[in-house]
Amino acid sequence: MPDSTMRITVDIQLAILALVIVLTGYDVSAQSIGAPITGRVIFQGPIPPPNELKVNIDQGFCGTTITHQPLQTQQGSVRDAVVSIEGLTAEVTTDTTSQAVHILTNRQCVFRSRIGIAQVGDQIEIRNDDPLMHNTHIRLGETTMVNVVIVKNGRPIRKTIQTPGMLEVKCDKHKFMQGYVLAFAHPYVSVTDTTGHFEISHVPAGLHTLRVWHETLGVLETDIEVPTTGDVTIDIKYPHSSTSQ
C-alpha cells in the first residue's frame, strides 16, 4: 500500500475515533488521570450519650424507644462521615455519572442505611422490610423530591436524583425515623466505613478543598494538593469541641 494511502487510512481512523469521542462524550482525562485520596476521619473528644428516641406509634413492633448513637467511633475513627472534593466543575466530571441504584430500606423502624452518598443521575430504591406501612419522604430543603408509601410487602420504588444537595429522609408517620443522602454532581465523594476509612478515586490534579460532613460533628474543610500521579493520604481530625456545641 502506498504511503499516502496508508496515511489517509490512519487519518480516517483517527477522525472516526475523534468522532466517536465527540459523539459519546467520552472524557479520556476523567477516566485515566488523577490520584486516589485515602485517609481516616478522626475524633477523640467526648462522645455524647446516645439519643433515646421515643416511639410515637406502632410500639408493638418498633418498641417504645429506639436508642441511636449517630457518632460511632472505633479507636477514634469516625464512621458515616461523608468526605468530598468541593468546587470541581461539571466539565471535569462529564460522563462519570454512575447511574447507580442506592437501596434505602425501612427495617425495624430505622432507615438503612441512615447515611448515604449518591451522584446526580443515580437512583434511590426505597424498600420496606417491615410488616407495617412506612412513608418515605425525601426532601431537598423545603422541596419534596419524593413522598411515597410502601405498605407491608409493597413493591420497591425508584426515584432518580436530579439535583445535588443534602437530601433529608423522613417518615411522617414515624417521626423518630431520619436519614440523609448527600447527593453530588461529581463522583469525588466517599463515606467512611466502620473503621473510619475513606477512599476517593481519580481525583484530578490540583489544589482542592476536602470537605467532611458528619451528622453530629458538623462540617470540616481543609485544602489538599493532588499530584498528577501517586497517592495522597490524609487524616482529618475534628477538634475535641465538636460535640460541645
Add this chain to the structure above:
Amino acid sequence: MSLYLAITCIATSQAAKLDRSPEALEKGATIYHRACIFCHGIAGKGDGPAAFFASSYSAPRPKDFTRKDYKFRSTISGELPTDQDLFRTITNGIPGYMPPFEGLTETERWNVIAYIKTFSPAFQTEHVNTLITLEMPPRPATSDSIARGRMMYLELECHVCHGLDATGHGPVHTQGDLKDNTGLPIQPTNLTNLPSFKNGASPQDIARTILTGLDGAPMPSYASAFSSPDTSIWHMVNYVLSLSTATQP
C-alpha cells in the same frame, strides 16, 4: 371489563393551548398582578400581603411558585404538574383557600399559567415524564365495594392521620407530628366533609389524590400500593365518598 389503572411513562406534550409568546406572557402578568398577587406575591413566593392573614401559623399557605413541588398533580411524586393540572386548580380553586377563577376566559387562564411557570426554572429544565391516569370509569358504589374500601382504609393505615372516624384526627395528627415542608402544622382533611376536599371531590379527583399524594404536605403517594391494572382504588374512593352526607360540590 376491568378498570385499567395506568401508570404510564410517556414524554408528555404539555397543553397545546399554552401560549408562551411575549404577548401571552404579558397578558398573563397583567392578570396575575390583578388577581393573584395579593396572596402569591410579586415574585410568586407565596408571600403577598394577604398571605399573612390567610395563614401565618399553620399550613397550607399560598403556593410558592418558585418551588417545584406542587400538591395538585396527575404526575408521580416529585414531578412537576402538567399544564392541565394547573388549569384545573385555577379553574376549580381550592375550597376554603383559593377562589375558583372560572370567571376568567380559558385563554386568560392559560395566559396566567404561562406566566406562573416563569417563576420556577424547573419548568424550563425538567420534563413531565410520568403521568398517573385513570382510564376507566369508577365502579358502582355498592355496599360490598364500600365495605372493601373501609378494609383498605384500615390496611393502608389511612386512619393514622385521618382517624378511624375519618374526621382528620388520627393519632399522628393529635400528637402534633404532622408538618408541611416549611415546618408549619397541617391538618389532615376531614374526609366526612366532601366540599372541603382541596384537590377536588369527584371520584377521579379522590383517586388521583390517593395515587399521587400531595407533595409539600405529609400526604404520600399510594401508587405503589395498587398494581396495574387494578380496580381496587375505586373501592377506597367509594368508601371515602360514602362518609359524607354532603353531595359533591
